[in-house]
Amino acid sequence: MRQPVFSTSVTHSIVQDLGVGIVTGRFDDVPFPTESALCEHYGAARTVLREAVKMLIAKGLITTRPKQGIRVSPEHNWNLLDPDVLRWLLERKFSMRLLVEFTQIRLDVESGAAALAARFATEDDKAQIQAAIGRMYAAEKGDDDPLHSDIAFHVAVLQASGNRFYLQMRDMISAALHVSIMRTNKLKGVHRASARDHDRVAQLILAGESEAARKEMRDLIQGAFDLINELPKRE
Amino acid sequence: MRQPVFSTSVTHSIVQDLGVGIVTGRFDDVPFPTESALCEHYGAARTVLREAVKMLIAKGLITTRPKQGIRVSPEHNWNLLDPDVLRWLLERKFSMRLLVEFTQIRLDVESGAAALAARFATEDDKAQIQAAIGRMYAAEKGDDDPLHSDIAFHVAVLQASGNRFYLQMRDMISAALHVSIMRTNKLKGVHRASARDHDRVAQLILAGESEAARKEMRDLIQGAFDLINELPKRE
DNA sequence: CCGTCAAGAAATATATTACAAATAATCTAA
């Protein structure tokens, strides 16, 4: 339902492949191929290639100029907050540094969202938050998925903030959380914040305790941050 | 230097026009034109239109399906943090609500960036911050531009955080700050935080006082936030 | 002899046109 229209659209798969290639540095040392070279490589028509290229331009990954060809943009021009770009980076070029940076911004963003949620959450928002907490408790008893219930909670809080910019980070944070938890689990064994810890945040939001909710959410994520910092720093 | 390649590229101007049209709700009540209708309207070839459409898809503004045509995505799918999308919104469909929401997230993001800057700023970062403060004092004496020196300060702090996600918000925040200051000036007369207020933040960053810098930056932006909330709420 | 400028050539993206194929909503008939 949320799939790309043509599930195996040629354009889409070229965008994927080039996008992943760019963020993983496949073209760092070699000049980026020209349009026609890419056509040949993918066995696709010119227009299809051009459309793929345009999508990557729209995401800030490349630029094009006559006589100069296609070039990978300097990294600071990439739309890091574009869900595709971030996902490509997290899934294909995971690095401790990226995870640390992302968790740092989560400390600010999610605690801010919690504070807003405490003030502005609608009844429906509150129900969503409580439902997620319920799932987390269920997960501790093996009756639900721990990963998805955790993500559901964080998304519900962003949603409850009523601020579109926080809401925008929903996809990013759920993608990142997914990768983050998988990694930390793999490296350290299952060890993450309990449903009880999350519940404390939820209760403060439901009670409208804005500043307390901010602090509690910050502490919660700080816990994840500390866990990450204990991981081996290789690369 | 940061201009689009062909300064008057047909594709680029179509993307602009459609992008602005979408965010300003030009297609809310009428069905979105088909590819061929757009061709005719812009007097452009089919392929050009398709490339423009692909760029808008990449920014989350539209979706396409056979038999259904091009459709404007629900607003929560827009890549609000894409610099183009945000700029279109701010410049062409300014609303108090958007400015309030954006300033809310700035409270969290910029105070977080200030805290990180206090811990991790390089010598060069610090020099940039001090230079911006110098420009702000100069602006108060009429020797520099008040708007640009203000923006330079906030950008320098984001840069100094050393975190790519904060850095990513540079374009967004400078665009938004630009619009925000213009608006508040127009509606309330010149009245904004002094160079002295900014300098206090800068000194705390330079001194490595992480938590104090966070608080001072938050207070600074809270001042702007209070100012915005005093503005007439029309629309 | 060196540097600057102008004109032309070359490389490459950009734009046009025409047509074929695939997909998914809608309609029709059993």
Place this chain on the structure above:
DNA sequence: TTAGATTATTTGTAATATATTTCTTGACGG
């Protein structure tokens, strides 16, 4: 209700022409 046909529309292919930037070359002046 379901299965199939219809049809509107995007997606993909191909060949060609245009526009823009960069590089090269040469001329001129210092």
